[in-house]
Amino acid sequence: MTTTTTIVEQLADFTQRSAYDTLPAAVVDECKRIVLDSLGCALAAVDQPKGKIGIDYGAWMGGVAGDATIIGTDQRVSVVGAAFANGELINALDMDAVVPPGHVTPYVLPGALAIGESLGSSGQDLIAALAISHEMSYRLGKAMDYLRDTKDGKVSPPKIYGYSSTVFGATAAIARLKGSGAETIAHALGIAGSISPVNSQVAWFQHAPSSTIKYLLAGALTQAAMAAAHMAELGHRGDFQILDDREYGFPRFIGTTRWEPERILSALGHDWQFPAEQAYKPYPHCRILHALLDSLNEIVDQNELRPDEIDGIKVWVEGFVEQPVWLNREIRHVHDAQFSIAHGIALGAHRVPPGKAWQDPELVFGESVMRLMDKVEHAVHPDYVALLTGHAASRPARIEVAARGQTFVGERRYPKGSPSPDPASYMSTQELVEKFRDNARDVIPEANIARVIDAVLDLENVENIASVMADVRPGKR
Structure with a gap:
């Protein structure tokens, strides 16, 4: 040419x-x-x-x-x-x-x-x-x-x-x-x-x-x-x-x-x-819910709230999600749970650490999650457009949890995993390592997990990536 x-x-x-x-x-x-x-x-x-x-x-x-x-x-x-x-x-x-x-x-x-x-x-x-x-x-x-x-x-x-x-x-x-x-x-x-x-x-x-x-x-x-x-x-x-x-x-x-x-x-x-x-996801759920889940986790953890104590949850979300895939409350398949606003908030209130456990069918379809889902309501965040146009990483989110006769409030602009003006939102390499460990656990041997982490973080010195791919197989070499 x-x-x-x-x-x-x-x-x-x-x-x-x-x-x-x-x-x-x-x-x-x-x-x-x-x-x-x-x-x-x-x-x-x-x-x-x-x-x-x-x-x-x-x-x-x-x-x-x-x-x-x-x-x-x-x-x-x-x-x-x-x-x-x-x-x-x-x-x-x-x-x-x-x-x-x-x-x-x-x-x-x-x-x-x-x-x-x-x-x-x-x-x-x-x-x-x-x-x-x-x-x-x-x-x-x-x-x-x-x-x-x-x-x-x-x-x-x-x-x-x-x-x-x-x-x-x-x-x-x-x-x-x-x-x-x-x-x-x-x-x-x-x-x-x-x-x-x-x-x-x-x-x-x-x-x-x-x-x-x-x-x-x-x-x-x-x-x-x-x-x-x-x-x-x-x-x-x-x-x-x-x-x-x-x-x-x-x-x-x-x-x-x-x-x-x-x-x-x-x-x-x-x-x-x-x-x-470039952003990373702590939760196996659509990114639109992550800032809300960050706030919800903080509320339930700090106050040790049990799902059966919660009388209602209201969330304010991004404007473009007023569409059926996010409004859906008919959870027939675990993949429906990855996008439903109501189901995601209900599941998040159960204090299950973020990760692959969130897709366990016993949790996704559990009676407690399904019952709490009926207590979740949402509205569009009033400042969504202004905050989004102010910075592209914005995912404006507000949540109010009614429990024990009180209302617990949380608010976020940037979800965990996003590069943003808030340094706390950045997902560090060590946090990605821990996410990898959790995801790989019980799938490949612990020795393989350690080798994959070491090899990928030093990928520029790996002579043949086939060695890395061998370690993401369950059998030992």
Whole structure:
């Protein structure tokens, strides 16, 4: 390639030239944190319905003698089977990391892990691929409609939304690990845009009890990225103009009304932007409830409140959640519990430490939780728009708990896990380590847990990431 004129070509050039030794230390550190958190989320989900289905389908499509690991199992299957299963596992509990446009990691990491393991890639190679995929996904997300849009001082969420744009970052990560040249990468990105899944997330918001596909089946997008990267390598041509053509290209057919390509390209490769908004989730529940749960935990712990002492709970939430998936009180499946406002607050009042235990069916469907759910009511936070426009990390939340003839009040602007002006909201690497330990416990041996933590936190010195993937299998080496 002698010129880099289209957006696709410039993204391909960025992908090829962003080697590990060009990355700022903060980017390297964030990539390691993402890997550790994601492996833990996947391990925690091996016995969850969505996780088990992902494992079964990944094994079915991936054969029995492959060279890529399904996390939390002793199965090594093809790269396509492992990528599908691991995407589903990472996202099953809804406690995986988030960065604009939303859940990025379960779409972009699984293909890179599978390809990297099969090729014997180094930790530095994986870090570079992960940095590229997250930066690209973040920039595309910022160029498009926002889920938490406001207009004229009011909540104004888009009518079409989703994470389909992560297909570009997912494809770039695979192509980077395979050592593809810039022209092949450009073709791969052009193909990826043409075969990306549709943005069906808003339909999912509107239909409750909800589909367990959620906002976008992670496994399906990993397959689109795999196909795009390999088809380009085999000789297929991609559409280099697909991101430049607003009238007929990706912005049009994927449904965004905002398209700001300068957000994609400005200082690309020099100004790494995603770490500033990379957030982590202590709770296996939609991020909209986390600040409320932080306050609720503080109230019930400090006052040692029992669920049967609580007469009522009122919460004030973000404005865009006035939609069926969050308003739902008909909990048929553990995944319904990951989004219901009333159920999440009721469960949080039971003083169960945040983590995978929150998805235990005995707790989710327990009589005490279901009874308390009927005592939960909500309203939109009156300052939601003002606080959100003041800082993007804002998740304004207020809670009032009526118990023992008193009203206990809590208020938060930033939930735990978000980088924000409040240092207390940042989730430290040590806190992520403890989250990983909890998620991995009883899934892989304790010795494996320790080795994974040590290896991932020193990922830049790992010669072959297959050694890390061997330790996320239950059997001992």
